[in-house]
Amino acid sequence: MEQHRDNILRAPIAEAMRAYAADGARAYHTPGHKQGLGAHPLLKALVTEEGLREEVSLMEELDDLHEPTMCIKEAQEMAAALYGADQAYFMINGTTGAIHTMLMGALRPGDAVLVPRNAHRSMIGGIILAGAQPVFLQPEVDERLGIAMGLTEEKIARAIAAHPEAKALACVYPTYYGVTFDLARIAALVHAHDMLLLVDEAHGPHLRFSEALPPQAIDCGADMAAQSTHKILGAMTQAS
Known part of the structure; x- marks a missing residue:
């Protein structure tokens, strides 16, 4: 032990x-x-x-870093085991680079992808680089706080019905205000329609480490998630 x-x-x-x-x-x-x-x-x-x-x-x-076989390979394998992922990759150009990689690896030119209006500009840049076609979804807005919240299952279901050709949902979880939602139900919904769930989890690398917090994206069934290790955890700037 x-x-x-x-x-x-x-x-x-x-x-x-x-x-x-x-x-x-x-x-x-x-x-x-x-x-x-x-x-x-x-x-x-x-x-x-x-x-x-x-x-x-x-x-x-x-x-x-491009083809690790020793200490970086071992460290990435340890990170994958820690986060419950099949594979983990260290990024040194921030989570923007991780999000670009995630989208370009999952989407082909012309693919439709559902994406919320409150996505980070790196998400938009990744969609452009992938040559994909965004289908924008309006997140819920808290009228009292005046901030954008998360996507609802109902709104995503309507978007899928209107765009059955969509290859993926690329969402933000948690939002940049720290808002989470029932990502496990959304994962089940998109997977039932043979879509991928790609998650910008830049502000959620800490979720795995406490049962008092909402579950992380991978545990909810996300196919890929990009995390910003330097924003919430103890890594130096640009680590992701």
Whole structure:
């Protein structure tokens, strides 16, 4: 039990970075600050000397983000197991990049996709890049608060009836005001019509870790979800 707990608490990528920095290799490689030796004092004030020694690139020991086989592969597998997903991918260009990847991977040019009006601009950009055709749905609006809420099952059902050719529903859960809705029922609805459920879950990476919170998108039956690890959890900017 103790061994299993220790394995869960491991950080393969950070461990590989520390091991590389401790190996004493001469820095005849990128980045140009040469493991901190050439770093500007302002940069050194922001980042520790140890961090600069570990911040290297293109080293075999630190794996390849494009086709990982070592520490990144292990870390992604651990993340997938943690979130209950078949696969997990780390993004270093923010959740915008993750959303673009999700939409371009799921949709083909000309495909119709249902999308709420309160979607982030990255969702719109992904639809454009995929060459898909958006079918916009108006989310419910809380008249007292004056903010857009989530989509209702009834509105989605009407949209599917009007657009049976739609390949996917791309929704926002939670919304940017923290609003959730019954995503499990919506997942069952879209899957019953052979559609995919793609979720911008940028503000929901914490949902998996407390039973007091609403369920995360993957647990509700989403086919893919993009999460912004730096917004709610403890990662640095652009981590997703």
